[in-house]
Amino acid sequence: MGTKFYDDLSHDFLLMMNDAEDYNVIIQTGEDPNMKEFRAHSNVLRARSPYFKSALSTKSITKINNMIEFKKPNIRPTAFEIILKYIYTGEMDLSNHSGEDILGVVVASDELLPEKLFKYAQDHLIGKQANWIKQNFVLILHTVFKLPSCKKLLDYCVNSICANPQPFITSKDFPSLDKDIFYELLKREDLRIEEAVAWDSLIKWGIEQTPGLGSKNNDRTKWDDKNYKALKRTLSHFLPLIRFVEISHADFYDKVRPYKAVIPENIYEEISEFYYKNTLPKTTTFPPRKLKVRIESKLIRLKLANIIAGWIEGTDGNYLSYKYNFDLLYRGSKDGINTNTFRTKCNDQGPCLVLVKSQQSTKIYGGYNPLQFTNAGGQWKNAYDSFIFSFESGKDIKDMKISRVNNQSYAIYECSNYGFSFGNTFYMNSDHKIYFNHQGYYDNNINNIRSPYINQNDSFVPKEIEVFKLTKAS
Numbered sequence: 001m002g003t004k005f006y007d008d009l010s011h012d013f014l015l016m017m018n019d020a021e022d023y024n025v026i027i028q029t030g031e032d033p034n035m036k037e038f039r040a041h042s043n044v045l046r047a048r049s050p051y052f053k054s055a056l057s058t059k060s061i062t063k064i065n066n067m068i069e070f071k072k073p074n075i076r077p078t079a080f081e082i083i084l085k086y087i088y089t090g091e092m093d094l095s096n097h098s099g100e101d102i103l104g105v106v107v108a109s110d111e112l113l114p115e116k117l118f119k120y121a122q123d124h125l126i127g128k129q130a131n132w133i134k135q136n137f138v139l140i141l142h143t144v145f146k147l148p149s150c151k152k153l154l155d156y157c158v159n160s161i162c163a164n165p166q167p168f169i170t171s172k173d174f175p176s177l178d179k180d181i182f183y184e185l186l187k188r189e190d191l192r193i194e195e196a197v198a199w200d201s202l203i204k205w206g207i208e209q210t211p212g213l214g215s216k217n218n219d220r221t222k223w224d225d226k227n228y229k230a231l232k233r234t235l236s237h238f239l240p241l242i243r244f245v246e247i248s249h250a251d252f253y254d255k256v257r258p259y260k261a262v263i264p265e266n267i268y269e270e271i272s273e274f275y276y277k278n279t280l281p282k283t284t285t286f287p288p289r290k291l292k293v294r295i296e297s298k299l300i301r302l303k304l305a306n307i308i309a310g311w312i313e314g315t316d317g318n319y320l321s322y323k324y325n326f327d328l329l330y331r332g333s334k335d336g337i338n339t340n341t342f343r344t345k346c347n348d349q350g351p352c353l354v355l356v357k358s359q360q361s362t363k364i365y366g367g368y369n370p371l372q373f374t375n376a377g378g379q380w381k382n383a384y385d386s387f388i389f390s391f392e393s394g395k396d397i398k399d400m401k402i403s404r405v406n407n408q409s410y411a412i413y414e415c416s417n418y419g420f421s422f423g424n425t426f427y428m429n430s431d432h433k434i435y436f437n438h439q440g441y442y443d444n445n446i447n448n449i450r451s452p453y454i455n456q457n458d459s460f461v462p463k464e465i466e467v468f469k470l471t472k473a474s
Contacts, residue, residue, distance in 0.1 A: 010089040016041070017088040027070045029080045036077035038084055042068060048087040051112045072108075079104025083112055092117065094124045099132030103143060110149045118149065126156050137161060138173035141181050158184075162191045166303055169193075169201040175208030179237075186241045189290045194302045195246035196255055202238055203259060210234045220258065228261040235262055244271045245280065246288055248296075295326035298333075299355045299364055299466055300394045308353065311387060311402055312368060312470075326353055326468035333464055337432050342419035342467070346373045351470040354420050356434055359463040362393040365434070365449065367422040369412055376414040383411035388426045388442055390449040403446040410441040420467075428465070435459045 023039035030036055045052035055061065055070070062069045072080065078101045086092040094102050102125045109118045125133070133140060133156070140157055144150035161168045162185075168174060182205060185191060186198065193201075207213045210231045217227070247256065252275060260268055270281035295305040309324040329352070330345040346352060350372050356365045367388045371381055383405065392399040405411040405423065413421040419428030423441035426449075428434055436450045436458045450458065 010091060013088040017084065025068045027072060029072045029075045030077045031073045034077060038080060040084065044088060049112050050114060075108040076104035079108045083108055099129040102129060103140060107143060110147065122153050126153060133157065134160065137168050138177055142178055145181050161185065162188060165191060165193045175205050177205060183238060186238060189287060191289055192291055195243045196251035199242055199247065199255055202235065206231055206234045232262040239263060239267060240283060243288055245274055249275055292320040293324045295468065296328060297355065297466055299357050299464060304391055307400065322472040325471045329469050330467040332462065337462060337465055339419040339428060339430055346467050347375055348372060349469045353468045353470055355466040356462050357464040358460045360460055364391045364394055367426055371412060373420060374414055377416045379414045380410050381412035381414060382409050384408040386411040386422060388422050388446060388449060401445055401449045403442040403449055405441060406443045407441045433459045434462050
């Protein structure tokens with residue numbers, strides 16, 4: 001049996017590529033100021049690359065002084081260097097390269113290399129450069145959107161955006177997004193975004209895309225009729241994609257109504273009729289988005305409800321296994337903030353979410369009862385997955401705190417004098433105040449939840465209380 005010296009062969013071919021004294025091919029890659037020439041051997045290129053085998057077999061190849069020349073301005077020099085090394089040595093190590101270089105390899109190898117190498121580069125980018133991808137969605141989408149072979153990378157980006165669109169629509173590159181790509185995203189039913197936020201993002205994008213507007217002229221109070229007409233032309237193709245019936249009356253008044261001039265009159269009349277008479281529009285007929293979580297809260301936005309659903313599942317909320325409907329049972333500003341009304345509205349309804357806003361701050365406190373509230377007086381209820389939490393505001397997703405039950409025998413306390421009681425740790429007393437009392441039944445993060453706004457008596461007067469019945473579906 002013979003011995004194979006592949007390492008020596010690979011090393012020698014690498015020396016041949018680097019020295020290239022007898023080269024007969026010049027390949028010019030990139031564009032000024034990032035342009036670079038590579039020297040190569042036609043026999044090696046022909047043997048190792050389907051693209052070069054075909055290109056070098058044609059009579060239309062460009063020769064200058066008996067030297068074959070290729071110009072590839074669409075390929076980054078750093079990406080081509082990686083590919084050329086593979087052609088000569090059979091080696092491709094992407095572990096020490098940037099995400100941008102690997103993306104360049106993906107695009108270039110689709111054209112220049114066998115399919116298995118293209119798949120390797122694409123899989124490496126998705127598997128090893130996930131964080132870079134999330135920070136550069138716009139660059140990647142602009143690069144691969146019209147490349148059928150990059151469908152796997154395109155789908156990965158689109159699905160990631162749909163699962164968690166907030167970082168994408170708030171990124172500095174978002175307003176430069178190509179209109180065809182934005183159209184495809186906005187029409188998707190699985191884009192997990194509140195419709196009012198979708199409207200805001202469309203307006204933000206449209207202003208940047210409209211000549212005469214942009215960052216230097218984004219104050220609509222200073223616009224003239226010409227500016228509104230220009231924005232209307234930019235948005236005309238997109239307006240039917242907005243599910244206006246999913247926008248609350250308050251958000252319609254505050255966010256949509258100020259841009260009445262950019263909405264065709266027939267569409268605006270249909271939307272207005274819906275809000276006044278509950279008559280569904282005929283023009284904007286896209287179905288509601290298939291959100292994993294639905295909630296109609298005055299205290300928190302959809303993103304925070306997703307996070308709470310994730311806490312229930314034990315995940316970050318971006319990829320939920322179930323659909324969650326939070327149906328309003330009780331709202332203090334409407335039903336009255338008192339324990340009797342709370343019990344009348346919330347008893348025997350199944351698992352419930354409680355949200356409380358203090359009068360002293362923007363902070364939102366809450367608790368999840370996986371059982372149900374009952375009339376059982378003076379009884380402790382066992383639950384292993386109950387938790388207490390807080391958000392700095394109804395929109396803040398950065399400063400979140402959660403305290404999970406660590407003595408499940410004392411997770412929920414049922415008492416006729418209380419509205420709710422999460423282990424006598426977070427509860428609504430008969431004086432209608434909210435109290436905190438760390439008794440050790442929930443983990444020590446409860447101290448972070450309480451600070452810094454709870455007074456020395458560990459209580460506060462609530463400005464608003466909401467309770468939602470939770471239902472899950474697969």
